[in-house]
Amino acid sequence: MTAQEQETIFRRWLEEHLGLMLKVVRGCATAPQDQDDLFQDVLLQLWSSIPAFRGEAKETTWIYRVAFNTALAWRRVERRRRERHETFLKLDASPRAQPSHVDLLPEQEIVERLYAAIRQLPKVDVSLALMHLDGLSYQEMAEVLGISENYVGVKLNRIRKQLAEQLKGAPDEL
Amino acid sequence: MNFEDLQKAWQSQDAGAQVTINADILLKEVRRNQQQFRATIFWRDVREVGVAFLLTLFFLHQGMRHHDWADYLVAFAGFGVGTFMVLDRLLQRRKQPVSNDSLKACIESSLLQVNHQIWLLKNIFWWYLLPFAAALGISICYSTWPARNSGFPAVIVGVISALFLALLYWGIYWLNQCAVRRALDPRRQELETLLAGLE
Numbered sequence: 001m002t003a004q005e006q007e008t009i010f011r012r013w014l015e016e017h018l019g020l021m022l023k024v025v026r027g028c029a030t031a032p033q034d035q036d037d038l039f040q041d042v043l044l045q046l047w048s049s050i051p052a053f054r055g056e057a058k059e060t061t062w063i064y065r066v067a068f069n070t071a072l073a074w075r076r077v078e079r080r081r082r083e084r085h086e087t088f089l090k091l092d093a094s095p096r097a098q099p100s101h102v103d104l105l106p107e108q109e110i111v112e113r114l115y116a117a118i119r120q121l122p123k124v125d126v127s128l129a130l131m132h133l134d135g136l137s138y139q140e141m142a143e144v145l146g147i148s149e150n151y152v153g154v155k156l157n158r159i160r161k162q163l164a165e166q167l168k169g170a171p172d173e174l
Numbered sequence: 175m176n177f178e179d180l181q182k183a184w185q186s187q188d189a190g191a192q193v194t195i196n197a198d199i200l201l202k203e204v205r206r207n208q209q210q211f212r213a214t215i216f217w218r219d220v221r222e223v224g225v226a227f228l229l230t231l232f233f234l235h236q237g238m239r240h241h242d243w244a245d246y247l248v249a250f251a252g253f254g255v256g257t258f259m260v261l262d263r264l265l266q267r268r269k270q271p272v273s274n275d276s277l278k279a280c281i282e283s284s285l286l287q288v289n290h291q292i293w294l295l296k297n298i299f300w301w302y303l304l305p306f307a308a309a310l311g312i313s314i315c316y317s318t319w320p321a322r323n324s325g326f327p328a329v330i331v332g333v334i335s336a337l338f339l340a341l342l343y344w345g346i347y348w349l350n351q352c353a354v355r356r357a358l359d360p361r362r363q364e365l366e367t368l369l370a371g372l373e
Contacts (some may be wrong), residue, residue, distance in 0.1 A: 005200060072277065
């Protein structure tokens with residue numbers, strides 16, 4: 001694969017799957033600086049993984065794998081040393097993008113509560129919860145994690161209960 | 175609200191809309207990071223393996239200059255340790271986790287690597303300290319032995335050298351065991367917990 005092809009794929013993935021990557025990052029790290037660091041790591045790993053991508057796996061499955069593996073290996077303390085030369089990332093500072101649980105649309109509030117609940121789960125369950133919410137099939141989730149579909153089902157039942165428990169008392173009887 | 179409603183709300187969020195990315199700067203940063211990472215690994219290897227080979231060259235040179243077999247012995251120990259480190263690095267490189275593996279496979283290979291690092295550091299006495307200590311000990315004895323009749327100062331020099339070496343080696347051993355306790359053991363436990371979550 002040429003450097004040009006690698007760059008083209010990377011740019012396309014950024015355009016099409018940025019939301020997916022950000023969801024993983026937000027689900028795995030809480031503080032904005034940690035999210036920023038983890039996001040950089042995910043992008044770096046994704047870039048390095050492109051030459052091995054042969055199109056046998058679905059793009060989303062591939063990106064999930066890389067993102068989750070990076071998130072699992074990522075350790076907050078170690079990453080604080082990272083230096084950045086230029087800013088490539090601009091977070092939208094508008095009130096809509098800065099949830100404060102005041103004046104939030106009901107759906108946004110649900111999403112924020114979901115993120116908070118997901119971060120309370122064990123690390124492996126975080127990955128399953130995120131994929132499940134994104135609507136991946138059991139087969140796809142099993143492929144990303146390397147476990148059987150049956151086991152995915154068992155774990156998802158448990159995760160749903162845990163999430164429901166954590167979201168109890170939310171507005172509109174979440 | 176049931177799970178399907180949650181899923182609907184979740185999928186309706188436009189996570190990407192909150193972020194603007196300058197792809198050109200990003201690409202530059204990603205490439206720079208990758209180069210930095212490669213350079214870090216390269217210089218770490220050079221530092222660790224380089225010390226052993228530098229000692230080899232130094233004592234080889236000393237041996238050739240003074241025709242001293244004890245110096246050759248230290249050079250041989252240095253060469254042995256350096257070769258062991260290079261071979262180990264090459265073997266471990268093949269087993270490195272790949273970021274596009276399944277989560278379980280990635281955790282398993284990370285765990286294997288951490289276990290190997292722990293094994294290396296716990297056994298540092300046998301593969302790193304002992305060869306050098308034995309060769310240097312013999313070298314010290316060999317160089318101070320002819321001066322044994324010149325009185326107390328010669329013995330003192332020999333004893334101080336031996337004590338200095340013992341202290342230095344104890345320090346190296348202690349530092350490595352600290353690294354196992356503080357960094358590697360917690361990492362192993364973390365990985366084992368993750369793996370248990372998938373089994």
